[in-house]
Amino acid sequence: MNAVKEEEISVLLNDLLECYGYDFTDYSLASMQRRINRLFSMDRFPSFAEFRYRVRNDPSYIQHFVEEITVNVTEMFRDPSFYLALRKQVLPMLATYPFIRIWHAGCSTGEEVYSMAILLQEANLLHKSVIYATDINTSVLEKARKGIFPIANMQQYSQNYMASGGQHEFSAYYAAKYDYAKFNESLSRKVIFAPHNLVTDGSFNEFQLIICRNVLIYFNKDLQEKVLRLFSESLEQLGYLGLGAKETLKFTNDAHKFRQIDKREKIWRKVSI
Amino acid sequence: MNATSLVIIGGSAGSLSVLLQVLPGLAPHLAVPVIIVLHRKNYADSVLTDLLGTRTTLQVKEAEEKDVLQAGCIYLAPPDYHLLLESNGSLSLDYSEKVNFSRPSIDVSFSSAARLYGPQLLAILLSGANADGVEGLCDVAACGGLTAVQNPKTAEVPFMPEQALEYAHVSKILDITEMADYINTFAALSR
Numbered sequence: 138m139n140a141v142k143e144e145e146i147s148v149l150l151n152d153l154l155e156c157y158g159y160d161f162t163d164y165s166l167a168s169m170q171r172r173i174n175r176l177f178s179m180d181r182f183p184s185f186a187e188f189r190y191r192v193r194n195d196p197s198y199i200q201h202f203v204e205e206i207t208v209n210v211t212e213m214f215r216d217p218s219f220y221l222a223l224r225k226q227v228l229p230m231l232a233t234y235p236f237i238r239i240w241h242a243g244c245s246t247g248e249e250v251y252s253m254a255i256l257l258q259e260a261n262l263l264h265k266s267v268i269y270a271t272d273i274n275t276s277v278l279e280k281a282r283k284g285i286f287p288i289a290n291m292q293q294y295s296q297n298y299m300a301s302g303g304q305h306e307f308s309a310y311y312a313a314k315y316d317y318a319k320f321n322e323s324l325s326r327k328v329i330f331a332p333h334n335l336v337t338d339g340s341f342n343e344f345q346l347i348i349c350r351n352v353l354i355y356f357n358k359d360l361q362e363k364v365l366r367l368f369s370e371s372l373e374q375l376g377y378l379g380l381g382a383k384e385t386l387k388f389t390n391d392a393h394k395f396r397q398i399d400k401r402e403k404i405w406r407k408v409s410i
Numbered sequence: 411m412n413a414t415s416l417v418i419i420g421g422s423a424g425s426l427s428v429l430l431q432v433l434p435g436l437a438p439h440l441a442v443p444v445i446i447v448l449h450r451k452n453y454a455d456s457v458l459t460d461l462l463g464t465r466t467t468l469q470v471k472e473a474e475e476k477d478v479l480q481a482g483c484i485y486l487a488p489p490d491y492h493l494l495l496e497s498n499g500s501l502s503l504d505y506s507e508k509v510n511f512s513r514p515s516i517d518v519s520f521s522s523a524a525r526l527y528g529p530q531l532l533a534i535l536l537s538g539a540n541a542d543g544v545e546g547l548c549d550v551a552a553c554g555g556l557t558a559v560q561n562p563k564t565a566e567v568p569f570m571p572e573q574a575l576e577y578a579h580v581s582k583i584l585d586i587t588e589m590a591d592y593i594n595t596f597a598a599l600s601r
Contacts, residue, residue, distance in 0.1 A: 143497065165502045167494035167522055172506070208506040351505045354475050354491075383475060383488055383503050 141177050145185050146170050152193050159203060159273075160336045163360035172206040179205070204276050208355065212290065213248045215350070216382050217300035220252060222402040224302050227377050228260045231345055237266040240344045240371065242335060243352035244270040247281025248294075252301075253348065254324040255310060259303070263327055269342065271333035282330045284320035291318050335364050340371040347372060351381035365389050372407045379404045415442045415530040415600035416479065416495075417593055418523050420516030420546070422449040422538030424566025426458075428586055429536075433465040433484075435590025440468060442597040443479040447487040447519045449512050449538070459486055475503045487514040494522045510542035520546025524553040531555035532596045534589070538570030547578040558582040558592065 141149070146169060153159045161169065182188040191198050214220050231237050237257075244250050250270045257263040272278050286294075295307040311318040333341070335352070347368050353361050368378055369391045378386070378395065380403040386392045395405035421428065425448060436444075450458060456472055462484065463470040471477075473485040473493055478500045487493040491503040492514050509515035520533050520543060533550040535543045537560055547557045557580050562568035564586050574580055584592055 165494075165496065167496045167502045168504045168506070171494065171504070171518070171522070208504065210506055354503045354505065358476060381505075383491060385474075 141170070141174050141185055141188070143170060145189075146173055149173065149189060149192060152189060153199075153202075156193055157196070157199055158337070159199070159334075161206070163336065163357050164355050165357055168208070168355055169206065172208070176202065176205045200274075200276055204274050207274055208351075209245045209274070209277050211245045211248045211351075212297065213252045213286075213294040214297035214301045214303075215249060215252075217297045219350075219379065219382070219402055219404070220256060220297075220301035222399055222404055223253075223379065224256055224260070226398055227346065227379075227404065228256060228262060230375075230377075231266075232260065232262055234345060235265065237262060237346075238342060238344045239266060239268045239346045239348065240342070241268055241270045242333065242347060242349040242368075244272050244278075244281060244330075245274075246277045246286075247284065247330075248286060249348065249350065250281060250328055251284060251310075251320050251324055252298075254328060255298070255303070256301075257327075258324065259305065263324075266327055268328045269344075270328050270330050273332065273334045273336075275332050278330045278332060282325070284322075284325050285317050286320070288313055288316050288318045335367065336360065340367055342371065343373050343376075344371055345373055345376045346379070347376070348379045349381075350379065351384070353384045354381065362389055365391055369394060369407065374407060374410060376407050377404055378407070415532075415597070416445065416523055416527050417442050417532045417534070417596065418445040418447070418520060419534045419536065420447045420520060420538075420543040421536030421560075422512075422516075422540060422542065422567070422570060424537035424539075425560075427566065428560060428589075429462060430465055431586050432589045432593075433462060433468075435594075436466055436468060437594045437597065438467050440482045440594070440597050442481055442600060444468075444484045444593070445473070445479075445487070445493065445519065445523070446484060447493060447514050447516045449514075449516075449542070450489050462486065473501050473503070475501060477501045487519065489514075492518045494518065495526050497526055510540055512540070512542050516543035517546040521549040524549040524555055527553075527555060529554035529556075530600060532558065532593065534558045534560070534584070534593075535571055535574050536560045537565035537567050539567045541570065541573040541577075543570060544573045544577050547574050547580070551579040551581075556581045556596065558584050558589075560589075561585050 150161045298307045311320045396408045470484045494502040559571035559574045562571045
């Protein structure tokens with residue numbers, strides 16, 4: 138069941154850092170091991186040695202490798218109550234700014250970025266907003282930029298949208314063609330898709346809202362601290378940080394700088410520097 | 411590792427009522443942690459944790475990432491995440507693809523536990539309508555752990571334990587009334 142052993146995982150992750158500068162060494166091991174084993178059997182390597190040789194010597198394989206070992210499962214309006222809280226409690230505050238800067242870190246294929254754009258549009262804020270949507274993985278960013286998602290998911294997304302307080306016809310936001318739904322370009326016009334590696338890259342702007350959902354769960358404690366510090370430093374005073382349903386700022390060094398805006402939702406406001 | 415042995419229980423349709431009967435019989439100072447992976451709806455609140463908590467004096471909590479497993483505590487896999495175990499005795503959550511149409515998947519947690527706990531693991535599969543958990547039980551057996559299933563005759567939905575009996579090496583078939591004692595004995599022996 139585990140063709141690639143724990144020691145071999147660290148060998149592989151060191152190779153990746155040494156040859157390509159991708160640093161996965163502070164990721165949680167259990168998930169990493171599962172992903173790497175999945176890839177190992179999917180690509181039918183006869184032995185770990187051959188797997189490792191491919192990783193070290195075939196740069197074209199690396200994009201595929203990175204795409205497969207990072208988790209790119211996402212959905213629109215994931216956890217609708219989170220989006221309802223954004224609508225009700227965060228956007229009215231952002232509305233007071235002349236210009237709104239949002240960073241969506243680890244945006245994967247972009248479903249949640251389009252969800253955010255829809256919220257902004259419905260609050261009549263999209264025209265004065267810019268969303269920086271970043272991910273470590275360039276091929277998912279390419280998908281995100283296109284804004285084309287399987288039509289089969291739309292029923293679920295529409296339900297999520299309604300549960301998030303949406304009052305329009307969800308299908309008005311996309312054009313259906315064959316098995317796909319292409320989201321209106323007016324939604325992505327204010328989005329800048331760019332690669333950014335949370336492990337190695339620094340801050341690039343100051344934001345009023347940072348969204349990073351279900352990314353920290355894959356990091357070990359040290360890396361979580363480091364990334365949360367990056368977010369803290371990239372937030373304006375009174376800016377907001379939105380995390381995934383099972384992620385928390387509690388127990389981290391910067392926790393005292395933040396106040397959770399609502400006990401049930403994973404949204405914090407930066408109240409001191 | 412803080413706990414050297416582990417009990418892990420997986421279940422789907424019809425397994426909640428089993429747990430409600432088994433939990434009161436668990437020893438008050440159980441020497442092992444217990445992980446429960448149930449197929450459940452994505453309720454935002456913690457009704458299930460509270461419900462199970464009313465049936466035992468042991469602590470029942472929804473597993474959080476980086477929780478370190480403690481003996482005598484019952485950890486419930488949260489809805490919509492896979493639950494994985496780390497070699498330092500802590501827990502990890504994972505939002506990757508569903509396995510067997512399920513997240514949390516019993517297979518994922520069973521296999522993860524099998525790899526780390528080997529013969530120090532007791533895995534129990536309860537009532538359910540799909541075969542999630544069967545492959546995980548195979549992994550538990552392959553790593554030398556103990557495998558048990560709910561007696562299909564007592565299961566509200568017998569498909570899951572039946573599949574296990576057909577495809578996995580099952581050490582023990584348990585009636586509902588035998589389960590608590592079986593877990594207590596395993597915990598006592600692993601002390």
